[in-house]
Amino acid sequence: MNGNRGQPQHAPNTSGHRHNTLWLAALLHRLSGLALAAFLPLHFLVFALVLKSEAALDGLLRWTANPAVKLAETGLVFLLTLHLLGGIRILLLENLPWFAGHKRLVAGALLTASMLALIFLVRAA
């Protein structure tokens, strides 16, 4: 927030309010949800593949041993856990009387999601 540095600006600068942990948490919640929604059809298709043959599914499951795929799976575990825990925070916010400590809960969700993803990565490797 250092003001105009001499560059012509064609709309007033009004994004300072976004430097807010809970705004960031909401953005992460939205983006993780979008990513999961985009991933789901692929996920379903993989398992529908078994209709073709077990060999096809086995072939795919061997493909999932590929480190790049393992990394992507780790990312999905992270996104799912983050979205799930963030969602629980919102459900509590909306249905219980107001409580403080939301920033701490967000930090906790981020930490838990990271740890779970790390554990997944390590165990799957």
Next chain:
Amino acid sequence: MNVRLYVLQRASAAFMAPLLLIHLGVIFYASSRGLSAADILARTRGSLLWGTFYAAIVVAAATHAAIGVRVIASEWTRWRDDALQALMWACGLLLVALGLTAVAAVVLA
């Protein structure tokens, strides 16, 4: 977003939350054991429990995701109500169709 969509979205989320925790457990179990297709199918084939469990997740996830995508599109694009409705139904139906097909594939013999 109105009260009807809100109730559906929050209810599907609340319903899914415990189921997804179990699913996360399943993911960890399957991946760390290095389960093959045969291993997975041996557990799911003919199982009413797994069939019901995952069918429930599919329907809840499809509802939740479809409404969520509608809300995001309503805020981040300029689409009008009719386009948003179409988007929501398309996402929801696609996810239900693909999801139940997948559940059937691993549960039915």
Next chain:
Amino acid sequence: MGEIAVSLWRGRADGSYQVYRVPQRDNQTVLDVVTWVQRNVDPTLAYRFACRVGMCGSCAMTVNGRPRWTCRTHTAKVVNDGRLEIGPLANLPIIKDLACDLQPFFEKWQKAKAVFAPRLTREDAIERIMPTTAARLAADAAIECINCAVCYAACDTVRWNADYLGPAALNRAWTLVNDVRDTGNRQRLAAVAAAGGCHTCHSHQSCQQHCPTALNPTASIAGLKRHTMQAYLRGELE
């Protein structure tokens, strides 16, 4: 003490920032800076203020990207590297320079039915309200809103959704939902349960972070979500 290079928004939505050099003083507020420019440099600068002591909310503007009361913002706290940036509030049409049009904000207040609908008349005895009941405590926690529009300007959901009634209107509606003297709840709950109502809120809490009166519209809106959901499930809505 030195000078501040102050960027002030000039013009309407298609305007631009102009830089003015303003002497920095001890105990100087951002409102003092704006006033100094208007009196000493450019009398055509348009801006609003009234009480200048943090009671009326008229002087709300965007300072370094955040909405705040300029009479309650000391320059020492916000000047960075000798620079300061001041613009009109966000999410509202710009009339000129630092003054925006609050009409849409007030219209949404009406649209939320955040208006007291009395049951009694002046002929009746005054109704006694205990300040310690749960409903009155809930109303009192949200009642001090002076409609300065800082929360409205801080809200990205307002920015992204033209229908969204916004934190202030919904907060006001909540105080009335909890007012036992009021009779307008049926219409009010229907109004805040419609598209653009309380369910549009994503709980960013930008409103609560920026409210100069330390109110919490997010909490009020969560209360509205609970009440409307219950009314909906009981079939009392629509």
